[in-house]
Amino acid sequence: MGKVKPPRVGLAYLLSQVGAHAADDFARRLKPLGLTTQHVGILRLLAMKPKELTQRTLADYLRVQPSRLVLLLDELERDGLVTRVTDPDDRRCKRLAATKAGLARFRQVETVTNALEADMFEGLSRDDRVALIGLLRRVAGGVGLTPGVHPAYGRLAEKEK
Amino acid sequence: MGKVKPPRVGLAYLLSQVGAHAADDFARRLKPLGLTTQHVGILRLLAMKPKELTQRTLADYLRVQPSRLVLLLDELERDGLVTRVTDPDDRRCKRLAATKAGLARFRQVETVTNALEADMFEGLSRDDRVALIGLLRRVAGGVGLTPGVHPAYGRLAEKEK
DNA sequence: TATTGTTATACTCTATAACTATA
């Protein structure tokens, strides 16, 4: 069945392959918590308790379609993790905030993340990990990635260039 | 508009973020060639001129659904990059091969890849790149990734575990 | 008239199962 020799691939491929594995593994571990990576991206920001964060601001930052954000927030709100409150000063806007349950759920996510990293980088020493982080940060900075904003959110990146 | 402070993220997140960027950038550069990353995954294997490669074998190796592979091969065949020949010994099987045009197209892909890597890792020295490759290979090996098989092909990875 | 959030719609990608032809 498996008579196929592995082809040679470059650094970018390797990076994308390992990165995709990390994302898949994370998504799998998130499932028992009833969350997707997109939910977590939202919770991660709301957990910092930013003031005056509206759906529009969040959509712009994460590069999600506002219409997509509606559905994601519907789910988070239904589970009691997030609140949407109409702004009294501008009744068009809704102020977003994480609930206590939302913050607690996010701490669970952090536990999941720690477990993932422990497994995934088991073979790497402390120094190795520091070196890897440093190299990746330099690449990320070089190509202009925003810290904490995952490209998978909006594939509109294609249009920007 | 952008009053959001960047949250702290870990190594796995950084990896997935940079990896997703690499994949997006590659897909963007592939578009003028009329190919997707999935097409390239197939071409990459066929460019090694393996003997007796059938659709079933390819699907198992790449972890694509056979039904999905049909469509991908339809496109590659329509563009004259790949041939499907019914095996005379077992008329159910089709032997796959890259055409001359297919091999030429794949060389163009390699040029695109080189350009991508030159841009993406511009800020890294030769030694940095070697170090990064080494670290990533160790992670890839540690989590059991198959060289040259991108997780994005089959999301059925979720079921295996 | 412009903007926020929402709804409706279409399109792509993936997954499943049913079908055919061969064995």
Place this chain on the structure above:
DNA sequence: TATAGTTATAGAGTATAACAATA
């Protein structure tokens, strides 16, 4: 009966445009 390839169908994700409420 089992397998290789194909087709059909349904589901999730994404994108666009249209819409109601508010400014």
